[in-house]
Amino acid sequence: MSENQSSSKGVTIAPAEGKLGILIPGIGAVSTTFMAGVEAIKQGWAAPVGSLTQLATVRLGKRTDARTPKIKDFVPLANLEDLVFGGWDIFDDNAFEAAANARVLEPAQLEKVREPLEKIKPMAAVFDREYVKRIDGPNVKQGTKWEKALALIADIEKFRVDNGCARLVMIWCGSTEVFHRAAAVHQTIESFEAGLKASDPDIAPSQIYAYAAIKCGVPFANGAPNLTHDIPCLLDLARDNNVPICGKDFKTGQTFMKTLLAPGFKARMLGMTGWFSTNILGNRDGEVLEDPGSFKTKEETKLSVLDQILQPNLYPELYGNLFHSVKINYYPPRGDAKEGWDNIDIFGWLGYPMQIKVDFLCRDSILAAPLVLDLVLFLDLAQRAGMRGIQEWLSFYFKGPMTAPGLYPEHDIFIQLMKLKNTLRWMRGEDLITHLGLEYYD
Ligand SMILES: NC(=O)c1ccc[n+]([C@@H]2O[C@H](COP(=O)([O-])OP(=O)(O)OC[C@H]3O[C@@H](n4cnc5c(N)ncnc54)[C@H](O)[C@@H]3O)[C@@H](O)[C@H]2O)c1
Numbered sequence: 001m002s003e004n005q006s007s008s009k010g011v012t013i014a015p016a017e018g019k020l021g022i023l024i025p026g027i028g029a030v031s032t033t034f035m036a037g038v039e040a041i042k043q044g045w046a047a048p049v050g051s052l053t054q055l056a057t058v059r060l061g062k063r064t065d066a067r068t069p070k071i072k073d074f075v076p077l078a079n080l081e082d083l084v085f086g087g088w089d090i091f092d093d094n095a096f097e098a099a100a101n102a103r104v105l106e107p108a109q110l111e112k113v114r115e116p117l118e119k120i121k122p123m124a125a126v127f128d129r130e131y132v133k134r135i136d137g138p139n140v141k142q143g144t145k146w147e148k149a150l151a152l153i154a155d156i157e158k159f160r161v162d163n164g165c166a167r168l169v170m171i172w173c174g175s176t177e178v179f180h181r182a183a184a185v186h187q188t189i190e191s192f193e194a195g196l197k198a199s200d201p202d203i204a205p206s207q208i209y210a211y212a213a214i215k216c217g218v219p220f221a222n223g224a225p226n227l228t229h230d231i232p233c234l235l236d237l238a239r240d241n242n243v244p245i246c247g248k249d250f251k252t253g254q255t256f257m258k259t260l261l262a263p264g265f266k267a268r269m270l271g272m273t274g275w276f277s278t279n280i281l282g283n284r285d286g287e288v289l290e291d292p293g294s295f296k297t298k299e300e301t302k303l304s305v306l307d308q309i310l311q312p313n314l315y316p317e318l319y320g321n322l323f324h325s326v327k328i329n330y331y332p333p334r335g336d337a338k339e340g341w342d343n344i345d346i347f348g349w350l351g352y353p354m355q356i357k358v359d360f361l362c363r364d365s366i367l368a369a370p371l372v373l374d375l376v377l378f379l380d381l382a383q384r385a386g387m388r389g390i391q392e393w394l395s396f397y398f399k400g401p402m403t404a405p406g407l408y409p410e411h412d413i414f415i416q417l418m419k420l421k422n423t424l425r426w427m428r429g430e431d432l433i434t435h436l437g438l439e440y441y442d
Contacts, residue, residue: 004061004062004431004432004433004434005431005432005433005434009429010426010427010428010429010430011385011386011426011427011429012385012386013075013076013381013384013385013427014384014385015076015384016076016077016078016079016082016380016381016384017166018082018164018165018166018167019082019083019084019163019164019165019166019167020078020082020083020084020165020166020167020168020169020376020380021083021084021085021086021159021160021163021165021167021168021169022083022084022085022086022168022169022170022171022376023086023087023156023159023168023169023170023171023213023218024085024086024087024088024170024171024172024173025087025088025089025125025126025170025172025173025174025205025206025209026087026088026089026172026173026174026175027087027088027089027091027093027095027098027120027122027173028089028098028102028173028174028175028284028285029102029104029283029284029285029336029364029365030173030223030250030364030365030368030369030372031087031095031171031173031372032095032098032099032102032104032117033099033102033104033105033365033366033368033369034173034368034369034372034373035085035095035099035116035117035120036095036099036105036109036110036113036117037369037370037373038080038083038085038373039113039116039117040109040112040113041054041080042080042081043112043113045112046109048370048373049370050366050367050369050370050371051370051373051374052071052374052420053071053072053077053373053374053377053378054072054370054373055070056070056071057069057070057071058070058071058074058421058424058425059421059433060074060425060430060431061430061431062439062440063437063440064440071424074424074428075381075424075427075428076381076384077377077378077380077381078167078377078380083376084163084165085120086120086123086159086163087120087122087123087173088122088123088124088125088126088152088155088209089122089125089137089139089174090125090127090135090136090137090138090139090140091122091137091138091139092121092122092137092138092139093122094117094118094119094120094121094122095117095118095120095121095122096110096113096114096117096118096120098122099117102283102284102336102365103335103336104335104336104363104365104366122139123155124139124140124141124151125137125139125140125141125174125205126140126141126145126148126149126151126152126205126208126209127140127141127205128204128205130178130201131177131178131204131205131206132174132175132176132177132178132205132288132291132294133178133288133291133293133294134287134288134290134291134294135175135284135287135288144196144197144198144199145195145196145197145199145200145203145208146193146196146197146199148208149196149208149211149212149215152208152209152212153212153215153216156168156170156212156213156216156218157216167380167383167384168213168216168218168219169218169219169220169221169376169379169380170209170210170213170218170219170220170221171220171221171222171223171372171375171376172206172209172210172220172221172222172223172224172226172228172247173223173224173372174205174206174209174224175224175284175285175288175294176224176225176226176285176288176289176294176297176298177204177205177206177224177226177227177228177294177297178291178293178294178296178297179293179294179296179297179300180202180204180227181227182227182230182231182232183202184202185200185202185203186202186203186207186231186232186233186234187231187232187233188232188233188236189233189236189237191233192211192231192233192234196208196211204226204227204228206222206224206226206227206228207227207228207229207231207234210222210228210229210234210245211234211237213243214229214234214237214238214241214243214245215237215241217241217242217243218243219243219244219245219379219380219382219383220238220243220245220379221245221246221247221375221376221379221394222246222247222248222249223247223248223249223250223368223371223372223375224248224249224297225248225249225297225298225300225301225399225400226248226297227297228247228248229245229247230247230248230402235389235390238388238389238390239388239389241388242383242386242388243383243388243389244379244382244383244387244388244389244391245379245389245390245391245402246375246379246390246391246392246394246395246397246398246401246402247398247400247401247402248301248398248399248400248401248402249298249301249398249399249400250367250368250371250372250397250398250399251371251396251397251398251399251413252362252364252367252368252371253279253338253340253360253362253364253367254277254279254302254326254340254342254360255301255302255305255399256367256413257340257342257358257360258275258277258305258306258342259305259309259411259412259413260413261344261356261358262305262306262309262310262412263309263412263413263414263415265346266309266310266311266315266318269315269318270318270346270347270348271317271318271319271346271347271348271351272310272318272319272322272344272345272346272347273321273322273323273345273346273347273353274322274323274324274343274344274345275306275322275323275324275325275342275343275344275345276323276324276325276342276343276344277302277324277325277326277327277340277341277342278326278327278328278329278340278341279327279328279329279338279339279340279341280329280330280331280334280338280339281328281329281330281331281334281335281336281337281338281339281364282330282331282332282333282334282335282336283335283336283364283365285364286328286329286330286331286338287330289328289330290330295328298328299326300400301399301400302326302399303324303326304400304409305399305411306322306324307324308408308409308410308411309411309412310322336363336364336365336366337361337362337363337364338361338362338363338364339359339360339361339362340358340359340360340362341357341358341359341360342356342357342358342359342360343355343356343357344356344357344358371397374397375394375397378391378394379391379394381427385427390402390403390404392404392410392419393419393420393422393423394420395409395410395411395416395419396413396416396417396419396420401416418433421433
């Protein structure tokens with residue numbers, strides 16, 4: 001019996017020719033660290049650590065075949081040289097100034113990429129203080145929500161022409177919006193467009209960006225936990241317009257650790273009574289998350305992870321009484337250098353209790369930047385491969401992976417990675433890897 005499973009003959013993938021424009025709502029810590037990093041890598045003095053598209057390999061065929069090309073040599077991805085950046089923000093600082101304010105990168109390093117970053121001037125944003133309460137800025141569009149959507153569409157098309165882009169991808173790196181649920185206005189594209197014209201308060205700014213992108217045939221990813229395009233009308237529009245989409249909320253820091261550790265405890269059938277997580281961070285993201293509405297949006301994605309990994313309904317004796325709590329505290333002295341503490345109460349054989357403490361002194365934007373790079377390159381690949389709608393194989397990158405309605409998301413990072421690599425194998429007509437491997441012992 002084989003370790004592999006025959007895949008299809010692969011799919012036709014258009015070549016990655018020409019410029020790929022990356023459009024980003026939110027020129028803040030994550031997006032500027034991403035753009036500065038790409039420029040540094042292009043200049044040859046930094047390495048793309050954390051990026052699968054740049055560093056990871058994919059095993060093909062049997063373990064004895066010794067075929068492990070780099071992902072970027074296996075599927076046709078856009079070259080870093082062909083990326084062009086643009087975006088929107090409520091502040092009119094260019095990307096160099098925004099990166100300097102974010103204080104993620106060393107000033108001397110940032111200086112080396114000053115020239116390309118200074119050229120990135122944010123376009124006027126679609127913004128609503130009802131959705132992000134702690135900040136306000138002057139660089140915003142006026143008019144009805146419909147007029148704002150049309151203005152974004154005009155921005156997208158102008159960017160495409162001005163920069164000679166063959167293709168575009170949009171990724172939301174804006175602040176976390178307040179928690180809200182899908183309403184009547186989000187059900188059909190007709191109701192949504194009527195809602196835009198009536199400036200319906202249930203339509204969030206991030207939904208107007210997503211609408212504009214998908215309408216223009218531009219793939220869209222959501223790096224924040226906002227509802228955004230996870231609503232029936234935009235899911236339908238993405239399918240109808242052949243646009244690949246994915247989200248939500250970059251899986252970095254503490255939740256990344258959680259999705260590493262929890263599957264391990266569960267794999268060994270160790271029980272758990274509590275998981276207490278707390279964070280301090282002092283960047284603008286932390287300031288926005290001080291607002292209870294924005295925190296609630298974040299909390300939803302952070303809390304759902306454990307429940308879905310541990311499946312207490314299937315294992316009530318191990319996880320039926322789990323107490324899970326997540327807190328974020330705004331603490332300016334730390335800036336982007338977050339500290340995340342976890343106390344995990346587990347139990348073993350005969351119910352004997354044990355504790356695990358994790359203290360992760362991480363850097364939020366340093367962890368998020370390579371995810372942005374991978375997501376834009378993979379979404380562009382998906383579009384050239386004719387894939388549309390939710391790209392569940394990109395769950396690997398998200399705290400709250402989007403899935404088809406009625407399907408529970410897969411949070412285990414190792415299953416997510418297998419899914420991602422098998423999707424690449426499938427695209428190229430290579431055998432899928434099942435890890436059975438009985439043939440080696442025949
Ligand atoms: N850094 C991480 O590890 C990480 C992980 C998961 C999710 N995220 C999310 O990614 C997003 C970006 O994080 P960050 O640290 O860069 O935050 P940030 O505050 O530095 O940047 C966000 C930027 O978005 C702008 N903005 C807000 N609303 C906007 C709008 N409607 N249109 C255009 N711009 C708008 C803000 O002015 C700000 O400059 C946040 O939502 C954050 O929660 C970050």
